[in-house]
Amino acid sequence: MTAFLYPRGCRPIQADNLFVVASAYHLILAHLLARDTAVAPGTSALLMKHQPVTSFPELYDAVQADPGVPFQAVYFLDRPGRKYKRRWRALIDKTRAAGMRRVAKGVSPRRLFIFNEDDLNQYAARILRRRQAEIIAVEDGAIAYIDQRMTSSPSERFKSRLLFGPRTKAVEVEGASSNIDRFYARFPARVRPELRRHVVGLPASDLDFFNTMAWPADYVQRVGATLEDLSADVLFMLAHRNNFKGHDGYARVIRQAVAEHAAAGDEVAVSYHPREREADWLDLTALGAKLIPHAVPSELVYLAGRGSIRRVYGDIGTALITAKWILPDTPAVSLMRSLDIHDDKLAGLFESLDIERR
Incomplete structure (x- = not known):
């Protein structure tokens, strides 16, 4: 039940920090945070979740091939495309959940860094909360600063609880749930009121670090x-x-x-x-x-x-x-x-x- 987890047949190794990313924006912030020993002391692992809006398999290949990344292990949780019919979607989600569980338990981090509270991330947070891990959210762009709320239908909420457990919540404001211990933002004084109780400013960014990384140019080449x-x-x-x-x-x-x-x-x-x-x-x-x-x-x-x-x-x-x-x-x-x-x-x-x- 881990068919979508890469490398194939991997046995995730223990690390102090686990970063779960689903966009290039998340990936860049994860690099910067993993390099900051005050934020993420010890070793770090990275889990990349496939999203259809970016060529994530190519992005994973580029990141994994770069020896300069600040992660001792890089994993990829795939998601098959539209060719799979609707009746298979539930099985796909359950299989992805099994992959997430394998990484969360195998890495067994002291700190979990997530960039949203989707069903899979909530699932990982519950697993690691039972192991006394700290759950840390990081901003996902403008949504941390404006009044927009996320909505879901009753059928979507029912499906989420059925697939990922009855404690899965319909999150309206990313990072504001009781699961989150800290919330990192680039502009902490500007975050929306729901996030102010535990907001922390992101550390200063040394973007020159990416001049030493091979994966950005490698990825651009891989997508033609x-x-x-x-x-x-x-x-x-x-x-x-x-x-x-x-x-x-x-x-x-x-x-x-x-x-x-x-x-x-x-x-x-x-x-x-x-x-x-x-x-x-x-x-x-x-x-x-x-x-x-x-x-x-x-x-x-x-x-x-x-x-x-x-x-x-x-x-x-x-x-x-x-x-x-x-x-x-x-x-x-x-x-x-x-x-x-x-x-x-x-x-x-x-x-x-x-x-x-x-």
């Missing part, structure tokens, strides 16, 4: 891209179109901004949300922009463009917040005013980070 594909003077990081349903001016505002920079002779690159089904639904290549490959997450684009990207545009997504972290000296612009988007919490956060709103 090059570092040249990621180069740009001006970068547009766009949220999913579903965020702007009913907003007729969205396409006009984005196209106008892209056209202005392209006409000025800037090299313009556009990164659409990885869940977008159309490669270029705003037809921005016709205006002179080039497209960042879908498989390359924004964090790796920023790391590749440190020192060359002169301006980053976005709307309301986490990408702008991450840009000010990885590219602190690069101007970042939110088009939320042009798009007539009103969110006082997000506007306050953008203002504190010197993200221009226009």
